[in-house]
Amino acid sequence: MLRSRSQQLEKCERESKKESLPPAGPEVSATNITSCLVLLNCSQLLQGTTEDDRPHNIHLLTHILMPPSAFSSKLGTNYCPRDDEVAEIRAILVGPSTRLKRLDDEIAELNRAIDNLTDERDSVRAYVDAHRALISPVRRLPLDVIQEIFMACTPAHRDCVMSAFEAPVLLGRICSSWRMISLSTPRLWSRLHIAIPARPSQLADDGHRIVNLPGYEEKLTQRLETTKTWLGRSRQCPLSLSVNSENASDAPPGSSALPIAQTLLAFTSRWQHISLHGPTEFLQILSTIAEKDVPMLETLKVKAVRQRRTSALQQTQWGSFGILRGQRLSNVTFNGLSSNPLSFPLRWEHLTSFAIANPHPIVARDMLTSAKVMQMLSGCARIRECQLAADGGSENSTLILPSLHLLHITAAGIVDLTIRHLLNRLSLPELRHFEFFGRAEGNVVDFAPFLAMSTSLETIEIETQTFTKSSLMGLFHALPPTMKHLRIVNSHRRSEWVKALDDEAFSALIPSTNSLAVSCPALQELRIPHCSISDKALLRFITARMAAQPVTLKRVEIGFNREMEVDIRTDIQRFVEDGLKVSITYRPGLIGPKIWQSSPWQGLPDAPSPPLSSVLQVSVDHWNH
Numbered sequence: 187m188l189r190s191r192s193q194q195l196e197k198c199e200r201e202s203k204k205e206s207l208p209p210a211g212p213e214v215s216a217t218n219i220t221s222c223l224v225l226l227n228c229s230q231l232l233q234g235t236t237e238d239d240r241p242h243n244i245h246l247l248t249h250i251l252m253p254p255s256a257f258s259s260k261l262g263t264n265y266c267p268r269d270d271e272v273a274e275i276r277a278i279l280v281g282p283s284t285r286l287k288r289l290d291d292e293i294a295e296l297n298r299a300i301d302n303l304t305d306e307r308d309s310v311r312a313y314v315d316a317h318r319a320l321i322s323p324v325r326r327l328p329l330d331v332i333q334e335i336f337m338a339c340t341p342a343h344r345d346c347v348m349s350a351f352e353a354p355v356l357l358g359r360i361c362s363s364w365r366m367i368s369l370s371t372p373r374l375w376s377r378l379h380i381a382i383p384a385r386p387s388q389l390a391d392d393g394h395r396i397v398n399l400p401g402y403e404e405k406l407t408q409r410l411e412t413t414k415t416w417l418g419r420s421r422q423c424p425l426s427l428s429v430n431s432e433n434a435s436d437a438p439p440g441s442s443a444l445p446i447a448q449t450l451l452a453f454t455s456r457w458q459h460i461s462l463h464g465p466t467e468f469l470q471i472l473s474t475i476a477e478k479d480v481p482m483l484e485t486l487k488v489k490a491v492r493q494r495r496t497s498a499l500q501q502t503q504w505g506s507f508g509i510l511r512g513q514r515l516s517n518v519t520f521n522g523l524s525s526n527p528l529s530f531p532l533r534w535e536h537l538t539s540f541a542i543a544n545p546h547p548i549v550a551r552d553m554l555t556s557a558k559v560m561q562m563l564s565g566c567a568r569i570r571e572c573q574l575a576a577d578g579g580s581e582n583s584t585l586i587l588p589s590l591h592l593l594h595i596t597a598a599g600i601v602d603l604t605i606r607h608l609l610n611r612l613s614l615p616e617l618r619h620f621e622f623f624g625r626a627e628g629n630v631v632d633f634a635p636f637l638a639m640s641t642s643l644e645t646i647e648i649e650t651q652t653f654t655k656s657s658l659m660g661l662f663h664a665l666p667p668t669m670k671h672l673r674i675v676n677s678h679r680r681s682e683w684v685k686a687l688d689d690e691a692f693s694a695l696i697p698s699t700n701s702l703a704v705s706c707p708a709l710q711e712l713r714i715p716h717c718s719i720s721d722k723a724l725l726r727f728i729t730a731r732m733a734a735q736p737v738t739l740k741r742v743e744i745g746f747n748r749e750m751e752v753d754i755r756t757d758i759q760r761f762v763e764d765g766l767k768v769s770i771t772y773r774p775g776l777i778g779p780k781i782w783q784s785s786p787w788q789g790l791p792d793a794p795s796p797p798l799s800s801v802l803q804v805s806v807d808h809w810n811h
Contacts, residue, residue, distance in 0.1 A: 257271075257275060257278075333371045333374075336367065336371060339356075340353045340374065344428070344790055345378055345379040345426055345427065347381070348379075348409065354371075354374040354375060372421040372422070372423045375423075376424060376426065378413065378426075379430070379787075380413055380427070381409070381788035382406070382430065382446060383405045409446065410445055413449055424456055424457075426460075427450060427457070427461070428462075428789070429446060429450070429463065430463045443464040443468070447467075447471050455481065455482070457482060458482045459517075460483065461485075462489070463489040463789060464491065465491060468490055469490050472507060472509055477512060479508070480512045480515075481514070482514065484512075485516075486509065487517075487521075488519070488520055490521075491522060505531055513533075514536075517538060518532060518537060518539070519539075520541070521543040522543075527542055527554070534562070535566070536568065537566050537568065538568050538571070538589075539570060540566065541571070541573035541574070542575060543575075555576065556576050559574055560585055563587060570591055570592065572587075572590060572592065572594065573592075574596070575596040575598045576595060576597065587613070589616060590616060592620075593619070593620050595608070595624075597622070601625070601631050609636040614640065616642060620646050620647070621648070622646075625652065634660065634664040637664045637666060641666060641668065645669075647674075648661070650674060650686045655688065655691050658691045659690075659691050659694045662691070663694060665705055668708060670708055670710045674687060674714045676716040676717070687714070689720055689723040692719045695709070696723075696730045696731075697731065697733075698730075704734070709739060710738050710741065712727075712741070712743070713743040713744075714745065717744060717746065718748065721751050725754045728742060728766070729758075732764070739766060741766070741768075744769070746771065746772045746773065
């Protein structure tokens with residue numbers, strides 16, 4: 187390529203010597219035309235040249251266009267000319283200098299013309315754009331269509347937050363007409379997440395906690411006033427509300443959560459979905475609500491945190507809670523329960539979802555035996571989702587729950603007894619999602635009978651402290667072929683429990699060319715937030731799964747409790763390019779000082795991540811976003 191271009195340029199040079207460049211002037215002669223054609227030919231030679239060719243060709247072109255110089259061999263060197271040569275060089279530069287000035291003047295004139303055209307273009311564009319905006323299709327949309335678009339902008343999986351970074355507040359900051367529409371659409375304001383700001387505090391020299399309030403009362407007052415304004419805009423729409431006070435255990439009696447909770451009492455007739463996470467004083471407020479006060483209530487979730495300054499376990503008299511007798515109440519969750527759930531005045535036959543999460547140990551041991559859980563579930567013919575903590579107990583007859591598709595069990599006592607006396611006594615033909623937590627303390631656990639009856643199971647979540655290595659491998663082999671999502675957690679993060687899942691146990695999930703039997707042949711997603719398998723074992727798993735036919739694996743999320751040992755990113759890049767989503771995180775466990783912050787997303791699962799100064803970790807890139 188370079189040689190052919192050079193040959194063409196040399197041909198141009200020979201032609202240019204025949205017709206030297208004419209002096210500047212208005213005359214148009216054959217010489218001028220020939221020179222212009224030479225210039226045009228030379229400019230075309232530069233088109234299509236590579237970056238490597240271009241500097242050489244430009245040098246040749248410059249040699250063609252400028253008159254020959256006796257000092258060509260000295261150009262670009264450190265040569266120092268004599269006095270007589272200086273005069274000769276100045277004489278050579280007279281013509282080119284004049285031409286250079288003329289070219290600069292022409293360029294300046296062209297730039298002024300371009301600037302004038304640009305200004306004119308901008309004026310015309312502004313005129314056109316302003317008129318086009320008048321006929322923009324969005325201006326002609328009916329009001330009800332715009333309102334539906336606004337509703338689609340709000341989060342579908344949770345309540346809206348008090349933030350200008352998302353709808354509905356954001357929609358009111360685009361233009362005045364959108365603000366009017368958003369304020370006149372009550373449904374936009376019918377869902378609200380209220381994050382009660384954490385009370386900043388510090389320790390005095392004597393170790394006692396003292397409250398430090400600068401800016402805190404103002405923030406609390408702002409949240410309270412925003413709550414009133416927000417709910418006022420909802421008019422008569424059913425309400426979905428969630429309140430989160432994560433510092434409830436440190437809050438003194440008469441805490442900051444109460445004013446907001448009391449404000450919500452004025453809207454009980456429109457409560458539809460309510461979630462309360464705060465001090466036990468929330469329960470006192472709930473006890474004042476009668477059945478007739480909540481005609482729309484469908485969902486009630488309560489996480490009452492006992493404050494450190496209060497006495498030990500106190501029994502709550504749930505029998506007097508009229509709110510639990512709501513005619514439409516079908517979804518109930520209690521977190522941190524300190525009472526016997528059998529004493530709840532619920533309409534059990536109406537329940538479709540019931541959960542008792544993290545009960546007090548006394549409740550789990552004495553009030554939630556397998557027998558009592560079976561008794562409770564027997565009255566829930568419509569139950570679809572269930573989360574319970576249970577202890578071992580006497581055997582019962584088999585209980586059929588034809589609609590249950592989600593089951594979460596926490597074994598409060600002996601895991602094996604909970605499995606034999608509860609799980610193996612349940613017939614769940616529609617079960618799709620199963621979660622089990624509990625510490626086996628070395629006892630042998632066997633889920634095979636339960637899994638054999640769960641022929642439609644697609645998702646399972648377990649924790650490693652339930653298993654020994656052998657029982658974990660047995661679970662993997664017993665999983666039904668319908669399994670699509672597998673999550674293995676380690677809630678205590680203790681190394682002795684994590685070791686149940688080592689390379690040998692993990693190999694049960696790796697397809698083998700020597701065996702036709704494959705555990706979880708339809709597996710689409712594997713999530714292990716804390717594990718100690720090797721990088722090579724993970725690579726073997728991904729490679730084997732992606733080589734299987736048909737390929738089902740779509741997502742892998744692994745969190746290692748160590749630093750990287752072998753970099754496998756290059757090896758799995760080809761699978762990522764084929765669509766596999768991979769997230770691998772290495773955590774050395776370095777924790778920095780906490781930073782006080784008041785986020786409106788507090789308590790939500792998709793809350794923005796804390797700043798890097800709060801949690802320090804080493805991460806491998808997420809190749810797919």
